[in-house]
Amino acid sequence: MSKTLVSKRLVACATIIGKAQSFYEWKGKMVQDSEVLIIMKTTARRYPALERAIKALHPYEVPEIIGLSVKSGFAPYLAWIFTQVDQSKQN
């Protein structure tokens, strides 16, 4: 999924943090699931399209997709994100 989202310019970078364990209740039962945390760096403008793409690619009925807003950051890195997800350069 990560490579697809990068090549579609929906994220500039996707960082997979391996081996996560999630606890939650689903339909009344406690569930313990092996999961993967993916931290995706994109822009607010590209978020809606990214969310649709994740929903289409993800195996879950209700995947956990959460957006946090960046308050500060290394300017050249933030500029690079904008360049990478710029739709006009979509290959």
Added chain:
Amino acid sequence: MSKTLVSKRLVACATIIGKAQSFYEWKGKMVQDSEVLIIMKTTARRYPALERAIKALHPYEVPEIIGLSVKSGFAPYLAWIFTQVDQSKQN
């Protein structure tokens, strides 16, 4: 701790990211600790009760409990969080 917090409807989901190493100074000495990062998904309204519960369950004198606010997210997932931590359904 994670299972307890889920069953008490203080969090909808707790995701444990294993094997973290923390560096910090404690009482003037550099400390390197093996720790576990737990990402807990809840609502702003349930946060105070969650913080009290973590403090009661956590072995540290001053545990690291930090709340970040969600800016955007997959609507059905966010709705599910609210349903799961709704106190009126506390078993």
Added chain:
Amino acid sequence: MSKTLVSKRLVACATIIGKAQSFYEWKGKMVQDSEVLIIMKTTARRYPALERAIKALHPYEVPEIIGLSVKSGFAPYLAWIFTQVDQSKQN
């Protein structure tokens, strides 16, 4: 890097989350890199100095440095962060 930033009182705590895999395009090519996620706890006031220090220590030309703002947190822990990065105590 983490120990240096703690001893320079630029961060109160640095938590290294090991074994991350990042996908991104660099100069037109898809790259898959083994990386490390470091979650650094500091104050908004110390962030500019922290960013300069990371840039000086980091091997990348454009390192990913992102700041998120804390919305809520365990008061004694937040107070501890402010004490630890208080420049007047720099050794």
